[in-house]
Amino acid sequence: MKKTVLSIKSLEIGYLNGKPHRTIVADHLNLNLYEGQFICLVGPNGAGKSTLLRTLTGLQPALGGEICLNGKELQKYSGKELAYEVSVVLTSPIEVGAMTVNELVAMGRFPFTGMFDRMTEHDWQIVHESLSLVGMLGFEERMVHRLSDGERQKVMIARALAQEPRLLVLDEPTAYLDLPGRVSIMNLLHELATVHGRTVLTSTHDLDLAMRSADQFWLMASNGHILQAAPEDLVLSGDFQRVFERDRINFDVMNGHFSVSSNFAGQISLQGDGENRVWTERALERIGFQVFPSPTETELQLNILEKNGERSWELSDGLYTKTFRNLASLVEFLRAS
Amino acid sequence: MQAEPIASKQKANNWLFWILPAVLFLVAALNLFLGSVRIPMGEIFKILFGQPGVKDSWVYIVLNYRLPKIITAGLAGAALSAAGLQMQTMFRNPLADPFILGINSGASLGVALAIMGVGMAGGLFIPSLTALGSFGLVVAASIGAAIVMGLILLVGRKVQKPTTLLILGLMFGHATGALVSLLISFSAPEKVKAYSMWSFGSFTSVTWTELSVMIPVVLFAIILLALMPKGLNALLLGEDYAKSMGLNIKQMRLMILISSSLLAGVVTAFCGPIGFIGVAVPHIARNMFKTANHKTLIPAVLLIGAIVAVTADMIAQMPGSQYILPINVVTSFFGAPFVLWVVLGKKGRSTFNV
16 A cells, blocks of 8 residues: 555635635645656646645745645644755745865755754765666766756756655746756656655646656646646546646647647648658648648648658649658748748 | 965965055044144153053043043944945845844844933943943843844845835834834833934943943854854855755754844944944955955955944044044044945845855
8 A cells, every 4th residue: 555645635725815815726735646756737827836836835824724745744744844855946046155066965865964953974875875766976076056047947956865865845846947957957856756656746847748757647738726636647648738728829638739830721632651750740730731641632742752761742632743752841932821 | 286376375375464454554543633632742652661651640631531432443344344244145135134124123132222211110221331231232232133034034035225224224214213213202211312312323332341242242252253254255146056055054054143233232232323334345345356265355344344333433433533423423424325235236246146
């Protein structure tokens, strides 16, 4: 039986603005999180993901309901006790100069070192292991403000790991990163959970990546409702699409990614297969064509030819035939006509 | 094994902790020899070691004027820098310091109330004649400083831009300045004179009696600060991170409030408002030691602050002349361009980056 790390019952989150007034962001939340799970909290902007994470990590009080962390109520933890259980990585990049990676990660030992912050050999050992877990060994003496955003975020994760938490909570750790940075952070989190048995809860906007790595989604709708299920189940049930429904942005159930819908431009039948077909289809859909398999009665037919490693595209409308050397010229031609 | 790099880095900086006290000793000695009255070096040594056969007036000048003045300057510089360092870390703002945030003005208001306000009620309070009188002045100044600092804590903690905090401090300065003016217009001339004498600010008016109050207060506040480097380091990552690491933020804020109000208050009470040392010295220390670690920065700012203030005092005397400049003239002359450099500088400088 898996151990429950977090169990949340009819939780109410939001802000207290003065004693009688409060803004409720979400309520009736019932959620569970088990040891070794990797959970992604996803949902549109403004749904209250950050508020939820801040409440779960004790950075702001819950308005009602119950949060149990390792079987003990969250309010009953002192600040220090909580620091032994939960560590965080926050969205906004930290602004510190003149601090080395080693010094920053060593801060994760804060709850364990004494009043004067004396690091023992054991503490340094854990700093070393944390850096190794995030793949940042060799960066120890680098200055934090000279790292790339992705590297810095990895170091922040190492700091959180050095705190030896039972639960690692991250608030949009990939927000400021470029695509390779996003992929590598999400992979890292996935690995931390599946390979190293850490329990990870993160909010993210990188739905493609999250869908490929999370054990479960906490899918938060704009109205604050949260569904907890495997990402694939949420897609099949249509809940995922409903939450992210917006103008002209469709979730493609067949391919598992979001696509931008263009105005309808025409129909085309396409002959070809493999990667050539996939990417040609993408180019055609991008400019609004509906693509059909080859022998279909359409006005336009496209044939992908490959000879001696050279590709060409043969477009015909039944009367004329035109050949293109690359997709750019094909797209340009179709757009113009 | 991983401990080595840090240890070696600290070793590399160790020499600075030999150099800085040496420099401090040097400028203090130089300051002792320079002054409007020319006293030969040999005679000064005789006076310091208590040997007889020196002109009485020279003995008086060295023991009761120059020596307390140098000690005062060193203490004031260290105190203001230590206050500036804590405040910069707490507000996460490179421009925070007692002068810029108007905390000095709060202290001034406290002093003005003590000299003129209490005078209106009882007419008893003549400042700085007895240890008790000076202690009252310190209490008044520290309370004034703490009130303004508390207000800024309430309002300014959410302020992100350094310049906004600057404006906030300016407004607090204006508000307290207006209250002081109000007091002045309702006070007896001799009390107004006592206040304005005080407000020129200098290290020269501090006597041994006053030092007997100033030294323990500064020491107490610095001991308090010496207990805080771990928490201050955690605050470098921001309050959310610090809290998530188990730091008791409220207690930390209270300790910083007490320590920096006492430091700013005691200096303002005895030396008057002194600008720019508190903002500049922490930056100098960060640049010099290339670290943000308060375990290094706290001793560093104490030493550098003392050096800067003793040097500023030396310049204020304009060696070889009969004139003495207000100390604020000197610190502003060098400090104001420094603040401009921080504000207008590249992004790297306006954050805590060096």
